[in-house]
Amino acid sequence: MTRLGARALIDATVDPGSFRSWDEPIDRTGYDAGYLAAIERAETKAGTDEAVLTGRALIRGHAAALVVSEFGFLGGSIGVATAARIVAAVRRATRERLPLIAAPASGGTRMQEGTPAFVRMVEISRAVVAHKAAGLPYLVYLRHPTTGGVFASWASLGHVAVAEPGALIGFLGPLVYRTLRGQPFPDGVQVAENLVAKGILDAVVPTGELAEVAARALALLSGTRRLSGTRRPAAGTPPREAQFETAQAETGQAGTGGDAWSSITLTRRPDRPGVRELLRHAADDVLPLNGTQSGETDDALLLALTSFSGTPCVLVGQDRRTQSQHRPLGPAALRGARRGMRLAQELGLPLICVIDTPGADLSAAAEEGALAGEIARCLAEMVELTVPTVSVLLGEGSGGGALALLPSRRVIAAGNAWLSPLPPEGASAILHGGPEFAAQVARRQRVRAVDLLADGTVHAVVPEPVPAHRDPAGFARRVADECLRQIESQRRTPA
Numbered sequence: 001m002t003r004l005g006a007r008a009l010i011d012a013t014v015d016p017g018s019f020r021s022w023d024e025p026i027d028r029t030g031y032d033a034g035y036l037a038a039i040e041r042a043e044t045k046a047g048t049d050e051a052v053l054t055g056r057a058l059i060r061g062h063a064a065a066l067v068v069s070e071f072g073f074l075g076g077s078i079g080v081a082t083a084a085r086i087v088a089a090v091r092r093a094t095r096e097r098l099p100l101i102a103a104p105a106s107g108g109t110r111m112q113e114g115t116p117a118f119v120r121m122v123e124i125s126r127a128v129v130a131h132k133a134a135g136l137p138y139l140v141y142l143r144h145p146t147t148g149g150v151f152a153s154w155a156s157l158g159h160v161a162v163a164e165p166g167a168l169i170g171f172l173g174p175l176v177y178r179t180l181r182g183q184p185f186p187d188g189v190q191v192a193e194n195l196v197a198k199g200i201l202d203a204v205v206p207t208g209e210l211a212e213v214a215a216r217a218l219a220l221l222s223g224t225r226r227l228s229g230t231r232r233p234a235a236g237t238p239p240r241e242a243q244f245e246t247a248q249a250e251t252g253q254a255g256t257g258g259d260a261w262s263s264i265t266l267t268r269r270p271d272r273p274g275v276r277e278l279l280r281h282a283a284d285d286v287l288p289l290n291g292t293q294s295g296e297t298d299d300a301l302l303l304a305l306t307s308f309s310g311t312p313c314v315l316v317g318q319d320r321r322t323q324s325q326h327r328p329l330g331p332a333a334l335r336g337a338r339r340g341m342r343l344a345q346e347l348g349l350p351l352i353c354v355i356d357t358p359g360a361d362l363s364a365a366a367e368e369g370a371l372a373g374e375i376a377r378c379l380a381e382m383v384e385l386t387v388p389t390v391s392v393l394l395g396e397g398s399g400g401g402a403l404a405l406l407p408s409r410r411v412i413a414a415g416n417a418w419l420s421p422l423p424p425e426g427a428s429a430i431l432h433g434g435p436e437f438a439a440q441v442a443r444r445q446r447v448r449a450v451d452l453l454a455d456g457t458v459h460a461v462v463p464e465p466v467p468a469h470r471d472p473a474g475f476a477r478r479v480a481d482e483c484l485r486q487i488e489s490q491r492r493t494p495a
């Protein structure tokens with residue numbers, strides 16, 4: 001692999017001439033002669049005075065603090081002074097309220113220094129945690145190679161974490177593994193692409209695309225509202241309260257759902273727009289995130305940083321295109337949703353939860369993966385969020401998998417959306433021993449959007465003047481506009 005040094009990466013990523021170093025000269029008092037000689041050789045080889053460079057810069061006009069490893073300096077390893085430089089930069093970023101971008105590449109703790117250096121990983125983590133606790137973004141770009149205590153601390157704490165294609169990323173270096181275990185580490189495991197596949201990292205990003213991705217993430221994570229080109233709710237759209245009344249007035253008429261069974265049938269059509277169409281037609285930008293960061297991923301759930309009409313938010317959405325009887329929504333999807341909830345809360349961004357599921361996974365694997373517990377934990381975490389939250393019943397809303405994303409401060413429903421404790425066929429089985437009475441049971445269970453509105457479960461219904469599949473773009477924009485209204489009204493009256 002070609003390795004871009006710290007300076008080359010900075011030059012390739014930041015706006016020309018914008019980098020300002022924060023680095024102080026290193027005090028090497030007390031180093032022994034052998035270590036000093038190694039440092040001198042490293043300085044000559046790498047052209048840097050330590051294994052990290054720090055400073056501030058602009059990336060496509062967005063100010064950010066940078067911590068960038070130099071692998072050519074003793075393998076990017078972390079000594080006591082290296083750690084002190086990182087901690088100082090992170091703290092300064094926090095003080096100056098700058099988003100932080102780290103680009104590690106490291107063999108981990110510096111072996112020449114041993115344990116005094118090893119324990120500094122705690123201090124670096126403490127500084128990063130404090131930075132995040134201040135509501136500031138932390139992005140990580142893991143480069144080749146990132147290993148050991150670096151991967152096990154500041155490289156793994158990003159709100160968003162992407163990696164260089166083909167980068168070796170692992171806890172134990174292959175050299176050490178082979179020495180300790182007498183055999184090579186299995187191929188294809190400690191590589192960026194595999195970690196993305198396993199839901200540990202968000203994406204692989206070539207170095208040449210880092211500036212673009214970082215700038216988009218900074219715009220979304222910093223809550224930057226676009227000043228121009230902002231689309232507001234369409235002129236003539238009634239205010240939310242008026243829509244509330246309209247929906248009530250039209251109960252049972254076209255636009256707010258008719259018969260329960262006809263709504264259920266409509267939402268089960270393969271061409272019913274889902275969360276992907278919502279984003280395609282109504283979002284300004286979408287930065288998809290991947291997995292739980294803990295080794296699980298489930299594409300039944302779409303997690304993204306996005307923005308509607310210049311309002312950035314975290315979106316957690318059940319994806320109707322990827323759920324099937326063979327691949328239903330499982331516990332990992334709900335753990336991914338909880339990552340989204342934490343992200344929104346930490347960054348002070350609104351959270352939009354899109355509910356659209358024929359039901360969660362009913363398999364042995366889901367039971368053993370703590371599906372019920374994950375539903376409970378979603379409920380528990382959502383009710384504690386203090387950022388604006390909006391749940392959107394977009395189509396099917398079946399069972400606990402749907403309920404898990406319901407407890408927002410405001411809940412809206414599409415005209416034909418529905419929410420029921422079980423798939424109607426399952427409810428019929430409980431009451432009548434078989435699925436034949438699904439339609440009658442659904443009618444009795446008050447599952448329709450208008451019933452949910454009348455019963456106080458939802459706060460507004462977004463009418464479908466024609467069923468959503470006949471006007472996906474208009475449908476998406478109306479849903480997004482209602483989400484924006486609900487976010488704005490919460491901003492006016494905080495939790």
Ligand SMILES: CC(C)(COP(=O)(O)OP(=O)(O)OC[C@H]1O[C@@H](n2cnc3c(N)ncnc32)[C@H](O)[C@@H]1OP(=O)(O)O)[C@@H](O)C(=O)NCCC(=O)NCCSC(=O)CC(=O)O
Nearest residue numbers: 074075077107108109110111147148149172173174175176
């Ligand atoms: C990172 C690597 C995969 C890179 O392999 P490469 O073949 O590309 O490069 P390399 O091995 O020749 O390393 C390049 C130069 O960096 C030096 N180097 C690498 N890692 C170092 C470290 N941790 N401390 C001091 N120097 C280090 C090498 O000695 C070499 O020096 P020269 O050029 O002079 O020959 C490998 O170096 C490696 O496996 N390192 C150990 C990774 C690891 O297990 N770290 C855990 C450390 S304990 C820790 O971090 C705490 C924890 O685990 O919790």
